[in-house]
Amino acid sequence: MGIGMWELxxxxxxxxxxxxxxxxxxxxxxxxxxxxxxxQAVKEGESEGGEEQRPGDKPKISEKGGRVIDAEVVSNKKHQA
Structure with a gap:
């Protein structure tokens, strides 16, 4: 029992x-x-970021020398306290 034409x-x-x-x-x-x-944003994202991380891959280290935690770059200075 769905919505009929008259109800619409x-x-x-x-x-x-x-x-x-x-x-x-x-x-x-x-x-x-x-x-x-x-x-358009999805198409641009596919063309720019074609490299996706697979579950078995090692996390990528940022150029700043930080470490990756939950896809965020965290500086080593913050965690040395």
Whole structure:
């Protein structure tokens, strides 16, 4: 027992009355832009960071000489107290 066509039309009419067509159009445009930006960021991330760490790999040491804990670089100076 799902939602039928008439129920969807009634819900759409109520939403139009509450928000108005202009706000819904702006909301749809904003949502579409957000999805477009998210997809673009995912593509850029795949092209830049193609090297993923596998579970059996050793953690990478940063150039600053720190150590990696939970994917964060922690300076040795902080932990020598």
């Amino acid at each position: 039309l009634i819900i759409l009419a109520i939403v139009l009355v509450i928000f108005g067509a202009k706000k819904l159009r702006n909301l749809g445009g904003d949502l579409g832009g957000a999805i477009k930006n998210f997809k």
